[in-house]
Amino acid sequence: MIQPRFYNSLTHRLETLNPIEPGRVTMYNCGPTVYDYAHIGNFRSFLFADVLRRSLEFLGYNVTQVMNITDVGHMTDDRQADGGGQDKMALAAQRLKDAKQTKKAGVADVDDPNDPYQVARYFENAFIDDARRLRLRIADEPDRQRPRATDHVADSMIPMIQRLIDNDHAYVADDGAVYYAVESFPAYGQLSGNSLDRLRGGAGGRVAEADQKNKRHPADFLLWKPDETHLMKWDSPWGTGYPGWHIECSAMARATLESDTIDIHTGGEDNIFPHHECEIAQSCGASGNERFANLWLHARYLMVDGEKMSKSRGNFYTLRDLVEKNIDPAVIRLELMRGHYRKNADFRLKGLEESASAVRRLREAARKTNLTPDTTPAPADHPGLKPFVDALADDLNVAGALAAAFEFIAPASLDANDPAEAAAILAAMDSVLAVMQPDQAPDANDEAAELCAAIDAARAAKDFAAADAARDKLQSMGYLVSTTQDGTTAEKKLA
Structure with a gap:
């Protein structure tokens, strides 16, 4: 079995994947906080995890992927280990309530915005x-592999917090809150490059002074907050309240992957500190193991026209925004995954035209070889796949894998292969890329077919105004329209 190598953010070097259990990979990905629609900056990180999973499965590994759903405890200022501001779920509830009262258009259809669970x-x-439209495999997994934080407070988070207290890694402060004692874990800061002295010096103004005075060290971070006024709350040995954001992933990873140490943990680079740094301290502090995850992989930021993309800045697109612009989700998928995950990507609407052209070329090759969803993929050790495999095995070099794919579908190369064998090779490539098969057949839209027929009928009757009206409607629906002596055809534009 091919052993790929990846850049480990923990050790700052390329390392070969050596699964804990041979042939099986356990992988945890930090998922969305469900207080709003995920933007495409979020989806770059989620797609990175999907391509990683698909690549490993293509190479022959049995992958168990878990991606959490954060629905409590994630505060608006998540740059701090403690967090600050409002709980994002409470903020979402208030935002929807205000919008509903003012009858603002385009507001999420939630019956009772006061109910954070709704x-x-x-x-x-x-x-x-x-996620399903972008063909993320995690979208079709059982709910267990997309665990909700609120489902694991009582049975996973509270017991882990108690274990940390018992292991002298956490303490109950004078205000009743439970904090992790960072000085009890010498490796704290290894992932992010922070030191406790540096964190102590930079603590001023990071959290409320009232909270700081209850800590043993300024960098100690919250595990449990007693607060009976909080919108979402649970009973605990430390009073009614809610968990800190970081404990959620440590507890859910252990509960769902059933291990104190996993093979791979991924996320965006903004998760490195404080979130992933705190996860390591919690998980290792609870288990006594040296490692929580053997490989830490992080995707860099998605920029928009050269600026960092984030909800707080308001310069973001959701998938729905782009689909409304008649951009095919496969084009968006390719655009978000085609650059190397360890380099910042710069998203520009004009750049989608290049990705649309790439998807169209891949789909033309797929049609030429009669590739279907039922085509059996060629094995990873097929000679025709070697450049594609080598690129993926080298720190998930998707750009290199795409270059190999386009070299293969060049006319001289594609025509030199038996069509059935070429289809099998393309099926193998598309098991990773997931862009070659359209969501529906080109002629599957009945309205488009009817409008094409209407154009031909109107032209035959010399009613050119009616023909132009039908053509205009097709174009407004996002179709490229072509009329020849054989009749009118319409092909859905990709971007």
Whole structure:
């Protein structure tokens, strides 16, 4: 079995994948906080995890992927280990309530915005719908592999917090809150490059002074907050309240992957500190193991026209925004995954035209070889796949894998292969890329077919105004329209 190598953010070097259990890979990905629609910056990280999973499965590994759904405890200022501001779910509830009262258009259809569970389920379902359109395999997994934080407070988070207290890694402060004692874990800061002295010096103004005075060290971070006024709350040995954001992933990873140490943990680079740094401290502190994840992989930021993309800045697109612009989700998928995950990507609407052209070329090759969803993929050790495999095995070099794919579908290369064998090779490539098969056949839209027929009938009757009207409607629906002596055809534009 091919052993790929990846850049480990923990050790800052390329390392060969050596699964804990031979042939099986356990992988945890930080998922969405379901207080709003996920934007494409979020989806770059989620797509990175999907391509990683698909690549490993293509190479022959049995992958168990878990992606959490955060629906409590994630505060608006997540740059701090403690967090600050408002709980994002409470903020979402207030935002929807205000919008509903003012009858603002385009507001999420939540019956009772005061119910945070309704808000969370609405945006969770929206995320799954979007993920499915982008062909993320996690979208079709059982709910267990998309665990909700609120489902694991009592049975996973509270017991882990108690274990940390018992292991002298956490303490109950004078205000009743439970904090992780960072000085008890010498490796704290290894992932992010922070030191405790540096964190102590930079603590001023990071959290409320009232909270700081209850800590043993300024960098100690929250595990449990007693607060009976909080919108979402649970009973615990430390009072009614809610968990800190970081404990959620440590507890859910252990509960769902059933291990104290996993093979791979991924996320965006903004997760490195504080979130992933705190996860390591919690998980290792609870288990006593040296490692929580053997490989830490992080995708860099998605920029928009050269600027960082984020909800707080308001310069973001959701998948739905782009689909409304008649951009095919496969084009968006390719655009978000085609650059190397360890380099910032710069998203520009004009750049989608290049990705649309690439998808069209791949689909033309697929049609030429009669590739179907039922085509059996060629094995990873097929000689025709070697450049494609080598690129993926080298730190998930998707750009190199795409170059290999386009070299293969060049006319001279494609025509030199038996069509059935070429289809099998393309099926193998598309098991990773997932862009070659359209969501529906080109002629599957009945309205488009009817409008094409209407154009031909109107032209035959010399009613050119009616023909032009039908053509205009097709074009407004996002179709490229062509009329020849054989009649009118319409092909859905990709972008």
